[in-house]
Amino acid sequence: MDALTEGYVTEDGRRIGGVLMEMKNITLRFGGVVAIKDISFDIREGEIRAIIGPNGAGKSSMLNVISGFYHPQEGEVWYKGGVRPSMKPFEVARQGVGRTFQNIALFEGMTVLDNVMTGRLTHMKASIWEQAIWWGKAEREEVHNREQVEKIIDFLEIQSIRKTPVGRLPYGLKKRVELARALAAEPSLLLLDEPMAGMNVEEKEDMSRFILDVNDEFGTTIALIEHDMGVVMDLSDRVVVMDYGKKIGDGTPDEVRSNQDVIDAYLGVAHD
Amino acid sequence: MELLNKIFVAPFADMIAAPDFLMQVLWEGLVSGVLYSLIALGFVLIFRSSRIFNFAQGIMVVFAALTLVGLHEMGVPAWISVALTLGVMFLLAVTIERVVLRPLVGQPDIILFMATIGITLFLIGFGEIIFGGENKVMITSELGIPTGDIVLEPFGGLLILQHIDITAVLVAATLVVSLLLFLNKTRMGRAIRALGDDHQAALSVGISLQTIWVLVWFIAGIIALVTGIAWGSRAGVSFALEVIAYKALPVLMLGGLESITGAIIGGLMIGMLEKLFEIYWGAPLLGGNTESWFAYVLALVVLLFRPQGLFGEKIIERV
Numbered sequence: 091m092d093a094l095t096e097g098y099v100t101e102d103g104r105r106i107g108g109v110l111m112e113m114k115n116i117t118l119r120f121g122g123v124v125a126i127k128d129i130s131f132d133i134r135e136g137e138i139r140a141i142i143g144p145n146g147a148g149k150s151s152m153l154n155v156i157s158g159f160y161h162p163q164e165g166e167v168w169y170k171g172g173v174r175p176s177m178k179p180f181e182v183a184r185q186g187v188g189r190t191f192q193n194i195a196l197f198e199g200m201t202v203l204d205n206v207m208t209g210r211l212t213h214m215k216a217s218i219w220e221q222a223i224w225w226g227k228a229e230r231e232e233v234h235n236r237e238q239v240e241k242i243i244d245f246l247e248i249q250s251i252r253k254t255p256v257g258r259l260p261y262g263l264k265k266r267v268e269l270a271r272a273l274a275a276e277p278s279l280l281l282l283d284e285p286m287a288g289m290n291v292e293e294k295e296d297m298s299r300f301i302l303d304v305n306d307e308f309g310t311t312i313a314l315i316e317h318d319m320g321v322v323m324d325l326s327d328r329v330v331v332m333d334y335g336k337k338i339g340d341g342t343p344d345e346v347r348s349n350q351d352v353i354d355a356y357l358g359v360a361h362d
Numbered sequence: 363m364e365l366l367n368k369i370f371v372a373p374f375a376d377m378i379a380a381p382d383f384l385m386q387v388l389w390e391g392l393v394s395g396v397l398y399s400l401i402a403l404g405f406v407l408i409f410r411s412s413r414i415f416n417f418a419q420g421i422m423v424v425f426a427a428l429t430l431v432g433l434h435e436m437g438v439p440a441w442i443s444v445a446l447t448l449g450v451m452f453l454l455a456v457t458i459e460r461v462v463l464r465p466l467v468g469q470p471d472i473i474l475f476m477a478t479i480g481i482t483l484f485l486i487g488f489g490e491i492i493f494g495g496e497n498k499v500m501i502t503s504e505l506g507i508p509t510g511d512i513v514l515e516p517f518g519g520l521l522i523l524q525h526i527d528i529t530a531v532l533v534a535a536t537l538v539v540s541l542l543l544f545l546n547k548t549r550m551g552r553a554i555r556a557l558g559d560d561h562q563a564a565l566s567v568g569i570s571l572q573t574i575w576v577l578v579w580f581i582a583g584i585i586a587l588v589t590g591i592a593w594g595s596r597a598g599v600s601f602a603l604e605v606i607a608y609k610a611l612p613v614l615m616l617g618g619l620e621s622i623t624g625a626i627i628g629g630l631m632i633g634m635l636e637k638l639f640e641i642y643w644g645a646p647l648l649g650g651n652t653e654s655w656f657a658y659v660l661a662l663v664v665l666l667f668r669p670q671g672l673f674g675e676k677i678i679e680r681v
Contacts (some may be wrong), residue, residue, distance in 0.1 A: 157566065183568035195563035197556045199620070208556045212568040214549040228548060275567060 097134060100327050107135030109168075110311050111156065111279060116165035118151055125151040126162065127335040133279065138305055139313045140322045143332035144355060149315045150192060152332070153283050156313065157189045158182030170278070184212045188277030190268040192284045192315075198257035202248060202267050203239070205256055209274025210235040239274050245307070246270050246300060262293040266300070273304060280304070282314035286321055294318065298325055319356070323347065331355070373642035382519025387641050388634055393527045395633020396534040397592055401610040402617060402625035403541060404585040409619045410558035411578045412463070414474045418481040420607025422583060425485050426451060427590030427599045431501055432493040440504035444587075451583030459575045467571070486601065495601070500594035502526065507595065530592035537588055538626060541581070545622065554578060558620075612661035617673050624673030632657045 097107045111133040118126040126148045133139045141149045154160040155167065158179040167174045169185065177185075188209070197205050214231045243249055246266050251259060256267055265285065272280055285301065286294045298321055304310050316322045322329060323343040331339035331346055333355040339346045346352055377384045401419060408416040429450050433443040462477050503509055508525035515521070545551035557564045557574050565571070590599070593606055613632050617624025636656040644652030664672060 159562075159565070178570070179565035180568050180570045183566055189566045191562065191566070195560045195566070197559035197563060199559050200552075200555060204552060204555075208552055208564075208567050208569070211549055211553055231549075232547070271563075271567065 104136065104306075104327075106137045106327065109133070110135045110170065111313075112168040113152075113156070114166045114168060116152070116155060116162045116167070118148075118155060118160055118162045124335050126155070126332075128165070129330075129332070129335075129337045130165075131330045131337065131340055133311060133313050135311055136305070136309055137311055137327045138301070138325055139311075140326035140329045141313065141315050141332060142317075142319065142322050142329060143338075146334075147332040148335040149332055150283060151335075153189070153281050153313070153315055156279075157187055157281055183275070186275075186278035187281065188272035188275045188279070189281035190265070190272050190283055190285060192287060194261075194264050194268055196256045196264055196268055196271070199255065201253050201255055202259070202270075203243070203252045205267055206239045206243060206270045206274050207235065209271040210239060212275055213238075238276075242270050242273050245303070246273075262289055262296075265289070265293075265297065269297075269300065269304075273308070273310070276308075278311065280310050280312045282312060282316075284315055284317060286316055286318055294321060301325060368647055369643070372646075376642060380519065381517045382515075382521050385516060385521050387637050389521070389523060389527075391634035391637030392630065393531055393633070394637070395630040396531050397589055397606070397629075398609050398613050398633050399538065399626045399629025400534045400585055400589050401607050402613040402629050403538065403622065404582040404589075405610055405614055406617075406619060406622055406625045407541075407554070407578055407585075408582055411554045411574055412474070413471055413558065414463075414478060415471070415619070416582065417475065417478040418485065419582060419586065419610065420604040421482045421485045421489075422451075422454075422586035423590045423593070423607055424599070424601055424603045425454075425489050426583065426587035427500065427594045427603065428489050428493045428498070430587065430590065431498045431594075431599050434501050434504065435498075440501055440506075443501075444505070447587055448584065451587060452580050455576050455579035455583055458579055459572060463575055464572065489601075497598050497600040500591060500599050502591075502595040505591070507591075526592075526595050530595075533588060534592065537585065542622065550574075550577065609657060612657040615661035615671055616664050618671030621671070621673035624671060628672065632660065635660065 097105065099105055109132045112130075113132070114130050116126055116129050117124070129148075129152070141152055143149050151160060155162050158177045158181065161176050169187075174182075174185075183189075197208065200208075213235060243252060246269060248263065248266055248270060251263065251267075256264060259267065269282070269285070272282075282301070286297050289297065301312060301314070302325065305312055314322075314326070316325075323346075326343060328341060329339070329343055329346045330337060331349070331352045333351075338351040338355060339349040341349070401423070404419045404422075405416055408414055408419075426447055430443050430447045433446055434440055438446065458481060462481060463474070466474055466477055507529050510525045512523045512525070512528070513520065514523065543551075545554060553564070553569045553574055554577070556567070557569055557571065561571065589606075590603065593603060597603065609632070610629075613625060613628040616632065617626075617628030636653050639656050640650065640652050644650055644656070
């Protein structure tokens with residue numbers, strides 16, 4: 091890995107900033123099973139960073155460490171220039187780390203609009219008493235947040251289903267609503283857990299476009315996990331490759347593509 | 363023939379013959395119905411935010427009422443007792459979250475349900491130690507709730523509305539409306555609804571499980587206190603009050619565990635139908651006292667045709 095202290099400029103001319111998050115020597119165990127073994131990498135501001143690897147490589151575990159759902163036994167998570175203490179997931183979310191889930195986690199009984207509005211929760215500061223009587227700050231906040239949410243709904247082209255209960259939507263749209271909810275929080279870092287899993291080609295193209303647009307329009311830093319190699323290579327600026335809980339490659343898509351270890355892992359060369 | 367007449371003709375003839383009496387019956391039914399709705403709402407709120415069927419809701423009513431009366435007996439002024447009781451209910455919510463819910467998070471629903479039975483038994487024992495087991499009188503007049511009645515004369519007949527009942531209906535209705543607004547219009551309300559749908563997703567948008575649970579149990583405590591005051595001023599404050607909370611069970615079966623509208627409509631329906639049935643069918647045909655079982659039979663019949671209740675969300679489970 092080259093020394094990227096001041097950020098870099100991508101091939102398509104986007105300016106990538108300093109380190110936003112850094113994983114330092116992370117090890118995560120479940121009992122005797124080592125899910126992640128001494129992995130370090132960084133995520134830079136404005137970048138689209140992918141974590142790839144075969145099934146069971148520990149990608150999702152890594153995402154769960156970043157979002158605070160799992161707590162590693164060893165190693166440090168650095169965020170915005172400081173060590174992040176052990177936090178609960180909702181605290182991590184309040185620090186500006188948004189995420190989507192592999193098996194869609196939406197509030198099925200609520201409408202699309204309400205789902206996306208939950209993304210604004212961390213931006214609403216009115217006290218519980220003000221909310222109870224729906225007075226002053228509570229009302230102003232709701233109106234302001236509603237505007238923000240409408241912007242995102244427009245952006246992701248889900249206006250027509252705003253009032254539909256999420257439970258009734260097809261899979262591809264649910265994925266998009268989940269993205270909208272995560273975006274509504276205006277996250278500094280957006281984590282996408284297999285955003286394209288289970289989609290057909292057309293839906294994948296749509297989703298790729300949205301991910302690129304989000305990054306471009308809002309400057310959101312994105313870290314994603316994905317199975318589909320083609321998609322990952324097109325989307326991301328830098329790629330971490332994991333296999334059996336270890337990091338076997340890290341670099342631009344081109345560098346990773348020509349890495350012998352990565353090729354072995356994907357072609358299934360026997361591990362000795 | 364005689365029987366058919368008694369079932370299908372005579373009751374309706376009676377209703378038409380004495381519309382003022384019918385209104386009186388419906389009013390009495392409405393008053394109980396409003397209180398059933400209120401208790402059912404307590405259940406629904408906790409169920410929606412945590413998937414816990416809170417068996418302890420009934421005893422919370424008793425506990426709140428006992429605390430209120432007990433504090434007043436110790437010489438605390440009535441309204442300060444109310445404030446202190448609210449404080450006690452808040453402490454109870456915090457304790458339940460800390461001691462019972464937090465260690466059991468992620469356990470199967472049935473275990474959490476059993477835990478609420480544990481809370482029930484604890485509160486019965488604890489309440490008896492602190493306040494004693496004998497019946498008490500609700501401090502109705504001390505709270506400034508008017509006692510007396512309004513006499514109306516619709517259709518040239520007689521309709522008596524007790525002030526206590528009117529107050530109970532108004533307070534309960536206000537509470538229900540504010541709860542609905544709170545749940546549908548505010549950040550916290552949205553968080554409560556969200557949490558019930560998906561814990562993981564709720565965490566990922568920054569909702570704290572603990573905060574919401576304390577909040578929800580506190581709201582259930584407020585509901586318990588209001589119900590305790592209203593029902594206690596009609597029937598006295600004793601551990602037997604707990605039984606009225608079980609009337610909320612058929613309400614929930616009718617309304618569905620998830621639905622707030624269902625809880626309200628179900629409660630009102632059961633309150634009015636059981637009164638109507640008792641007066642026009644139960645007493646003349648079955649020797650009376652049908653109110654103790656009518657609601658359960660009604661719920662059973664509904665469940666036969668709609669297992670999710672009248673307003674519940676359709677259950678689709680993949681196997």
